[in-house]
Amino acid sequence: TQSTWGKPILSANGVPPLVALLKMEDPSSENSSPRDSEVATTSPVVSETQVNIYVLTVSVICNISDVGDIREALANHGAAPRLIALLSLGNADLQSRCATILSDLSYLPRMKKDIPDHGGVDKLCNLLKGNLEDVLANTIKAIEILCTDNYDNQVNFQVAIGLLVDILLMNSNILKAVASRCLGALCRHNHDNQLMLVDGEAIQRLVDLMKSRSIDVQMNAALAVEDVSLDNPDTQDVIIDLQAFKPLIRLLKVWSIEVKEQAACSLLAIGGDNHVKLKFLAIKITIPQVIDMFLLPSEKLHYVGCQLVSALAWEDVSYQTRLAQESAIPPMVRLLRSSKASDRVIHSVVRALGTLCLGVAHRNTKLTQRKIADETAIPHLVAVLLIESGFSAEIRVEAGLTLAKLSVGCWENQVILKEEQLFSYRTVFDLLANRDKQVKLMALMAIATFAFNNTTSQNEIKSFGGISIHNFIPYLESNNEGFQASAAFQMTVLARVIPEEDIVSLTSVSVKLLSALLRSKLPESRVLAARFVASIAHTRAGVPDALITSGAVEACINNLEHTSEQVRQAAAVALGYLTFNRTGMRALLTACRSQLDLFERLMENLEPSDGLISKEFTDEIRVNKIIGIPSEHLECNGGPPVQTDARPISAAMRLALRRTRRIRSASQPKPQRFTLRSAPQPSGFTKSPKVEGGRTIRSALAGPQRGGRRHRSVTISVDSVEGDSVCVREEEGNYTVVFDG
DSSP states (O other): OOGGGHHHHHHTTOHHHHHHHTOOOOTTOTTSOHHHHHTOSSOOOOOHHHHHHHHHHHHHHHHHTTSHHHHHHHHHTTHHHHHHHHTTSOOHHHHHHHHHHHHHHTTSTTHHHHHHHTTHHHHHHHHTTSOOHHHHHHHHHHHHHHHTTOHHHHHHGGGHHHHHHHHTTSSOHHHHHHHHHHHHHHHTTOHHHHHHHHHTTHHHHHHHHTTSSOHHHHHHHHHHHHHHHTTOHHHHHHHHHTTTHHHHHHHTTSSOHHHHHHHHHHHHHHHTTOHHHHHHHHHHHOHHHHHHHHTSSOHHHHHHHHHHHHHHHTTOHHHHHHHHHTTOHHHHHHHHHOSSSOHHHHHHHHHHHHHTTBOGGGOBOHHHHHHHHHTTHHHHHHHHHSGGGOOOHHHHHHHHHHHHHHHTTOHHHHHHHHHOTTOOHHHHHHGGGOSOHHHHHHHHHHHHHHHTTOHHHHHHHHHTTOOOGGGTHHHHTOSOHHHHHHHHHHHHHTGGGOTTSOHHHHHHHHHHHHHHHTTOSSHHHHHHHHHHHHHHTTSSTTHHHHHHHTTHHHHHHHHTTOSOHHHHHHHHHHHHHHTTSHHHHHHHHHHHHHSTTHHHHHHHHHTTSOOOOOHHHHHHHHHHHHHOOGGGGSGGGTOOOSSOOOOOOOHHHHHHHHHHHHHHHHHSOOOEEEEEEOSOBOTTOOOOOOOBTTBEEEEEEEEEEETTEEEEEEEEEESOOOSSOEEEEEETTEEEEEEOO
16 A cells, blocks of 8 residues: 555556456446546446445555556556546545546646546536535645646636635635645636636635645745736736735744745745836835845745845935945855855846946946945956856856946946956957847947946947947847837947947937837836936937937926836936936926926926936026916916906997096106217216106116217106206216206
8 A cells, every 4th residue: 555566566567457447337328438438427327336446446546646657557548537437426535536646647748638638627626616625635736736837727727716716715724725726826827817816805815824823824825826926917916905915024034944935936926027016025025134035045035035136226326325234245245156056046146236236327336336346246257257157148248247337437346347367348249149139238238338438448348349330230120129229228328439330320320219219109118218318318428419309308208197107207317317408408497387297297206216307407497486487377277367258348338448548548648768879988888877856767778889989878767748858968977857848
């Protein structure tokens, strides 16, 4: 009865007789074929003696079916159809053991197709309607193995999802655990099944199970949440709304490393590829707990910790500084030096170190750059970059990009890198020959980052022959808008080291492309284009003017009304950097004067990021607010209507109004104005007429210069004139208005 007897039984050719004993004939259907009798949906009439024989036979097979060779022999002799037929009998022991054997057979890839083809789906799903723990547990395990990494079976067993969700409410920790695990297998990488699970109460029940006192139940529920979240932003949002991350964060504090690993992987799956979601989760986890992941001997925790650090530090100077101050850098550099770290961990460490160095629009964080250099990370990154390191091209090019980020705006690190004898730009250039488009694009990005606002690096790159324009053309002509945006940014930065074309032409092409991508239908393309616009807006003279001319300001203003928060924030950052250009500032100021809430929307989306905005622009806006913005007086913004809805005026009333105006005009005559010119004055005349007799000379304006002498024109305003003539008398610079009569 031990599995160790499996091979002797196999050697004695005992498998065929055992399978033969499982043959079941239905006496009620004499004309039916053997195959039909094997997969019959109705319970056949079988004697109790025969049932006992079946039970003993499946008991023997059940104890040896976990041996690989026995599985093959059972599959070759057609055991699966007979086992499926036996599931129709009402014997619980028989059903439980048959389900166990089927689960063992399901490890064979071909059996994942044969079992459903012989009616196994309906028979197994019918067993889920029972209430016996052993039968349910073994049946659920069989369904789980059949659905693992098999999309067709995930579709076939969709009908089991509702039954499995109901089993989660049963008072059995064993059933709760296996049902949770089976739901995860049904939903893993299956978008439709994930949505089916989210639409019901399954997620809330899984969240409740993660609060259970049973560690096994907690882990399997966490595994199910991970599988439901994988590569599905819709389910990720639902799970975050239900606050499923809270019990997972509590599981990170459990002493068991295995539990910590499952909780960390589930949290990473909930965050997905969206750095905003992942950053939200990382903030909830807290930095000390993230750092603790690096201190435990777990490859999974090391990987998840690096991903969380990257999410926290992504274009956020404040969190970059906090991570450096709380000593997150030393354990990551130790992992970089470790010979036991996996390639996946090395890749994530290298990426995280690079993320710590740059903020919004390629602004460097010198504190983290110096901290990383002080931990002697630069020599190890150079070692990873070399082809002799044995790492893949993806890891090597990531190391080159991180070295470039370490040197942006930090001359101390540039000196250290220059002193490294093994480092050369030629090593990065060699990666341009890689056939992988993503690797080649990242190599171009590394070179562009080295050259960003660094004429010394640009000259060194030029000394190697520069970068050919042919490296950019495949990406500029690609259907992938992400490739287009990246290539346009790189070509703008590297315009001086591209020998085939002049700087103006290259800049014009790239700027037009980025401006067009700001109007893309894809939100992620708009975000990427706006980020690159913000970066090149503070590179060299002429680029901001080119962006403004190509319509970047108008496109970014329109993006401030986009439904995506990331699009709005990226557009606000780009507009902020464009305000440091006089033309851009005037264009945005004009737009703010014509759109009442534009400035508020701009500042609201700029505040969460580390973007900059011109103080001169904000001061000008405040002055305009005090004086009054024209758009505030529009009727749509609460101003008075252009035309009142008054009742029509009759002809008699209109005539009476005209007479009234004439009478008022006669009783209050308008002041008469006279323009007089005095004698010629010396050049630079600045004397102002004085007041005498209660009558004021309002202004004295210098007239046109004639023959080197400036004539004085004086405009006076007189309240009333009693005589027919008026004159101005000048005595020692004083003007007196004299009236005749």
